Amino acid sequence: MTRYGQFCPVAKAMEVLDERWTLLIIRELLSGSRHFNELRRGVPRMSPSLLSQRLRTLTRAGIVERREDRNRVSYELTTAGEELRPVVEALGGWGIRWIGELGVEDLDPHLLLWDMHRNLNIDAMPDGRIVLAFVFPDVARPADRWWLVVDGDEVDVCDVDPGHPVDVTVTGGLATMTRIWRGDIEWDAAVGAGSLELTGAAHLRRVVRGWLRLSGFAAVPRPT
Amino acid sequence: MTRYGQFCPVAKAMEVLDERWTLLIIRELLSGSRHFNELRRGVPRMSPSLLSQRLRTLTRAGIVERREDRNRVSYELTTAGEELRPVVEALGGWGIRWIGELGVEDLDPHLLLWDMHRNLNIDAMPDGRIVLAFVFPDVARPADRWWLVVDGDEVDVCDVDPGHPVDVTVTGGLATMTRIWRGDIEWDAAVGAGSLELTGAAHLRRVVRGWLRLSGFAAVPRPT
DNA sequence: CAGTATCCATTTCGATACTG
DNA sequence: CAGTATCGAAATGGATACTG
Numbered sequence: 012m013t014r015y016g017q018f019c020p021v022a023k024a025m026e027v028l029d030e031r032w033t034l035l036i037i038r039e040l041l042s043g044s045r046h047f048n049e050l051r052r053g054v055p056r057m058s059p060s061l062l063s064q065r066l067r068t069l070t071r072a073g074i075v076e077r078r079e080d081r082n083r084v085s086y087e088l089t090t091a092g093e094e095l096r097p098v099v100e101a102l103g104g105w106g107i108r109w110i111g112e113l114g115v116e117d118l119d120p121h122l123l124l125w126d127m128h129r130n131l132n133i134d135a136m137p138d139g140r141i142v143l144a145f146v147f148p149d150v151a152r153p154a155d156r157w158w159l160v161v162d163g164d165e166v167d168v169c170d171v172d173p174g175h176p177v178d179v180t181v182t183g184g185l186a187t188m189t190r191i192w193r194g195d196i197e198w199d200a201a202v203g204a205g206s207l208e209l210t211g212a213a214h215l216r217r218v219v220r221g222w223l224r225l226s227g228f229a230a231v232p233r234p235t
Numbered sequence: 236m237t238r239y240g241q242f243c244p245v246a247k248a249m250e251v252l253d254e255r256w257t258l259l260i261i262r263e264l265l266s267g268s269r270h271f272n273e274l275r276r277g278v279p280r281m282s283p284s285l286l287s288q289r290l291r292t293l294t295r296a297g298i299v300e301r302r303e304d305r306n307r308v309s310y311e312l313t314t315a316g317e318e319l320r321p322v323v324e325a326l327g328g329w330g331i332r333w334i335g336e337l338g339v340e341d342l343d344p345h346l347l348l349w350d351m352h353r354n355l356n357i358d359a360m361p362d363g364r365i366v367l368a369f370v371f372p373d374v375a376r377p378a379d380r381w382w383l384v385v386d387g388d389e390v391d392v393c394d395v396d397p398g399h400p401v402d403v404t405v406t407g408g409l410a411t412m413t414r415i416w417r418g419d420i421e422w423d424a425a426v427g428a429g430s431l432e433l434t435g436a437a438h439l440r441r442v443v444r445g446w447l448r449l450s451g452f453a454a455v456p457r458p459t
Numbered sequence: 460c461a462g463t464a465t466c467c468a469t470t471t472c473g474a475t476a477c478t479g
Numbered sequence: 480c481a482g483t484a485t486c487g488a489a490a491t492g493g494a495t496a497c498t499g
Contacts, residue, residue, distance in 0.1 A: 013340040016280050020330030056240050091333040101322040106244030109315040116237040
């Protein structure tokens, strides 16, 4: 590909990487997604044909390797792909510092829960099945209720009631929960201000915060 | 802008940065270009209207500040823009390691000389005017001859003979010179192999290598 | 110098439906 | 599960010429 007609390595890199969605797919692969439909959940607004096309481009570019193991297709980053981690980290670090404004369109409960389920601190949780419920009163049904079911080291995201007893229910605006996840506001501050509400056994309510890890970019210091 | 519909900071960053040419403009600003026509030389394949449009977008995004000082317009990076340096560096570092293949289309003598003129080691040069000539026998006239004229701390790139006596003439293929600039091959090796030829006074031929700095990415270690 | 204006070809994408 | 097929709308951008 010769989009820019420049020998500059930044230009050569961007020839592959500046296509829409591409770096988000790489972000997904970097955070552990391996299968087509798993990737789709990370980029839900992308059509499957476009995702498939991008994966082919990335494979041709030597960034992704497609594998077929007994009827199960998986995509993995090559060494070149893995080395894009610093790029993605730099981009996210910049983004969290300088693009604070989120549109309503940017909020997505499915995506939020999907991110959370990948970052649970399972070791901090008691043995046995744990069920967390999230309720977003400002979201239209049926997308206003979600469950994280943790059993052993398996974590499921459910958008329908899995039927198990719920240990803790977290209730609050989708924007609030999203901003907590991004590290824009503090969990404790939101609870204190009443914009986040916890229900469940007192000893669990106190520790649930420790079960949830935040976004990897939450800890990035913000401009003063 | 809401291209992706994601709250993820990587997505929010890419909404601004993944547009074609955008990161190359930022690269130019990071390397010191300030004026419209100066920027154009760094992205020669971009139409002026598109450059103008991108600069407006970047200004709206808070990355660039447009200034008008007594009839002279200039563009400068804001703090947010300056903080994109690690992003550009990560991209270039990745690009130099993993995209080694250059198409014929990627070679551009004007761009190469433009890059070189920004990176001359003027302190290492003797006082008085120094003129370097570059000849690319494999390039069609008139783009096969270029001059760098250094006078004091002023450096000019000429595509027509400036008329001054030439101190050193560097002759070699455009690909060779480009690869040296990128750090893909060594100056000394190219001279040794005869793919680069120097003419001029012996004492100047010996030191000219020290006058030219290479691309900032030349020193990045390559995959083994 | 520092841009605008115009215009059309092309690319790109999103939506939707379908398949082994 | 892992994609492909199709299609039309919209965005995008390149070329070129022009301006205060």
